[in-house]
Amino acid sequence: MRLATWNVNSVKARLPRLLDWLAATRPDVLCLQETKCPDGAFPVAEVGELGYSVASHSDGRWNGVAVLSRIGLTDVMVGFPGEPGFPEPEARAISATCAGLRVWSVYVPNGRSLDSPHYEYKLAWLAALREALRDQLRSGMPLAVCGDFNVAPTDADVWDPTLFIGSTHVTELERQALADLRALGLLDVIPRPMKGPHPFTYWDYRAGMFHQNKGMRIDLVYASSSFTDAVQSAYVDREARKGKGPSDHAPIVVDAELAVPVGPREA
């Protein structure tokens, strides 16, 4: 099974690149974040032509998550029980079962700044996610939680840790929230970088950050051991960050020897 996750920074703006990438990479399942897609406006027909079914959760202007699958898509859950909001829950989580794998696509709140109510919201959201995932793990089904976590797990996951002192994404509390997810039994599937030592997944559009490889690893795949035991390889597709009109995030692609049941799979 090929599983991928990508913060596309608007599915509308990224549609030509998304379709090209799907056709070339052929993931069985793709998690999307920041679709920024009004309700009902997801390009279902376009990805359907490539064999993908869609489960999407929309907010309108901001946020937005989706799961695309060509190996089955059942038991879709929009959001999760106890999900905090600001003040109402936003479109930040969707999950579905794809050929025996429970897949979550998450877009964790940014946090903005340490003195912002959004930072408290981010921590509360991650804590509530942990409780929801604790329940998911009880089912025993292999689980992969994919998405933009907006937290760099270690100092090695940002290009210059000294520049982040006093900023979100690197604080002890945010990193502890990730550690609390791992304490449930989830493992960080660290992808191989295509270039250089750092598997960064995000580079700011500004000031040539990508070209200087000044990036961050904030997109993550946290998975149960029943999934990670089957993982053969994982990589960051930095090619997708190049050229005209890219997202500021690159996709992560994970290949696992997880049996795909015969049935709904299409050619």
Added chain:
DNA sequence: ATGCCGGATAATATCCGA
């Protein structure tokens, strides 16, 4: 060369992102 911000909308300015 990968090549120096871009997406959204209540739009010709402002919010958001990390």
